[in-house]
Amino acid sequence: MAHKLVSSSDSEDPFDDDDDIFNNSAEIAKLDAALAKSKAERDAQTFKAPPIPKGVLKKRENQQTRSTSDSRDPPAKKRRIIKSRPKPHPISEEAPIPVKELACTKKKAEEIRSWLISASVVGSGSSTQKVLLVSGPNGCGKLTAIKSVCHEERIDIQEYVCAEDSSTEEENLFDVSYAVFRDPSARDFMSFVYQRTLFRSETRKQLLVIKELPYSLAENPLEFEKIAITLQKAHIPTIIITNTPRLYPNLLVTFRHVQFLKVAATAMKKVLGKFKNLSTKDIKEIVDAADGDVRQALNMVHFNSRRVAGTNKVTCEQGDSKLLLFRALGRILYSKRLDTREQSKFRNFSLEPSLQRRELQYPEPEAQCLNAGFMPSSFSEFLHENLPRYIPGENMEQYNHFMDDFSFADQFSKFMGYGNDHLKNYEAAVSCRSLSFWNPNPVKPSGFGTGALHKPAAIDHRKKALENRAKLCSHRLVNFDGSVADIAADSLPGLAKIKPQALKTMFLDDMVRFPIRAGANYNKLHENDVVNADDEMEVNVTHAERIQAAKEKEEREKYECDVQIDDTDDWNF
């Protein structure tokens, strides 16, 4: 929509342009002609065309679109019906992938299949759902799954891709006869839907696949209602694919919904495993970077792979991707500042001197975190771990500010206990901002080992705590009563005093033992910490990967749960 607005304003309001000399279209045409001539003349030589003023280019574009739209029927321009056939793109292969080799979960494919079978029964009553909504992130194999299933079920696919470049706003605005369908793409879509759904092939089963609905439909429930009724009554079943299902709340209510998830790392590895000459390390890196997007992963393989000299091996090295993390951490922990003062946006307003800061060398610290491509939560853990080491000095007040903000930011990670919330991206942003704000005069770390970044100890500890909890849970009801907290804080230490030997048989003795007596053991965790920087990096890398894998898995599972709720609507007990 935004794009559309820009182009229309260009054509309507010429004074908006910087160079209104080229306002006259005749002049532009002249210039064009001259240009074409000169180009033809020197075509043989490698000639670089003279730079055309930006305004002219824009005007020309507009003229062209106008002329084409005049000459041709707009629906024909935007509608593209493609019979399902392989494209010469590296991603889509010659034959549809068999269902069992799909990267998405088999369950989803089977769900689509069962729906397809029930929906394509001829003459089925109005009770059967004729429309299916498929949603999911980019590149998780929505269309691929549908194609594979259809291939196996011998169903022809008709695809409709909604054109998004509807720039003929002008013409549309005055179109009184189509008062309801202001948006041409929606109008095209409607006419397409009415046409296609009227007829049905007698010999072959058919399926209509609509990729992305026209945007205006999201805003206009009335139009949408019409389309929904039409599709529901149609002879041919329809699948609507979208990766922004939330834009169409009425879609979610009206139709059955299959939600795809990000492709799991393991599944992706399997897919990439087909490239025999990729090393496992490369595969792992690509899988990490692609983040559940198969299309992107394959693109990366194609883009990055190059032959290793002398062998038939191929490598996908992209430099050290984890270096990004360290760079980002460094930039935030040591927030370099320029000599200039930050300008106040308001003329008559200035902050009190204690709050004034010099400009950051890398403005927008939260962008650093995003660039590192890390989970916001673990990024903030990295910051937290390295904070006292990296920001030396005895300034307690400053440290208090840091920790206050970290604690504040942590609330976003699990907002109000609902878990997995959209706010969690803010966690890292808040901590990054806090670090750059309260650190007005950064000090470069000096001395051996101080510059090294450490992996967050919190991750190890959390893992251990989970293990302990599992242990306690297995003992509860058998040996103990009460909640886990009760046992850990009361029963267990009490038992340790009464019958220490009993704990040994339960393998709980390490849970009550604290490093109290051995004073030297206080620093045990940090004894091995003074390693040189390279070693430290190595540890971090492997660890970071592991965390992310685990987190992904957990989240995936969580989503799986959510999906079930969406699908069934009723708890199928």
Add this chain to the structure above:
Amino acid sequence: MSLWCDRYRPKTFKELDYNLKQAKQLQRMVKEGDFPHLLFWGTNGAGKKTRINCILRELYGSGVDKLRLERHEYTTASNKKLELHACASNYHIEICPADAGIHDRIVIQELVKGIAGGQSLNNDKQKQFKVIVITEANRLTKDAQHGLRRTMEKYMSTCRMILLSESTSKLIPALRSRCLGIRVQAPSTEEVKQCLMQACEIERFEMTDEQINRIVKLSDRNLRKALLLGEVCKVKNITNGDPPAYDWEEFLDKTGKMILRNQSPSQILQVRTNLYELIVRLIPANIIFQKLFLQLQAACPDIHMKTKLAKAAAEFEHRSNLGSKPIYHLEAFVARFMADYKSFLDEFVDDMDEDEF
């Protein structure tokens, strides 16, 4: 191996020692033969579980004592196998779905389906329903709580739920309204003393009155803790003197001293490792907050700082409930105190210097 707190746990309503009025009401309700879903809540060691056992006993007779340990297996949506222990008799089952972590909804679904939907009790004399005791209901995810709410209505005819929770604040309102909430009040110090003396008498262990008072005070109206401490005293044969503090309490005490000794970011790093040790051993963050607060406030020089400390403790404890990383909040609390304490000390030293000259 049975501890005092298990051995002297009352089994019937008659044996209960305190909250007798409430016990009578419960007994009357159960005697009618039918009752709504129940939600027991109260602090640790107040006797929630004991009362539930009494109800079961009253309902089904001695049959509920024949307990067996069941192992339940569940499969999550992602084909992950879950294993959960449950304690069951022929008439009831006790389980903690929260142990399944984020998969607790599945556990609740499957469990109730299996128990309530499946078999009907063959004996006509028996009650029409089974009882499902769900412990640690406050740890259930929102998903699971919503699942539970539907289940409760659907299977009202074949099962009753008894939820156990430390407080009602973490339960969704819909769930709260579907249960009869029963608050189990913690015993008063006098009642704790009575119970402890009874147990000591049976065990033939004599303690001075002073000693008993000390234990009662330490236990903080937590009967389980009182009995445990009593038993510790017996084992260690301490007849006059403090029972030894638990290791983690001692450890936390040391941590508090560290905070008071030196205030600097590097000291915080040390404190942080100590806090990690506690968290790893599953000492709940709110207890750490409480204990640290009590210790630090004693070191506070004036009432103004005490107020500030209390404010900080409340603020960060609340945040740690909302967030997911208790270490941040504990550390923030420590940092806040250190900053305040340090600035106070600095001022104090400055004043002293001025006085001298």
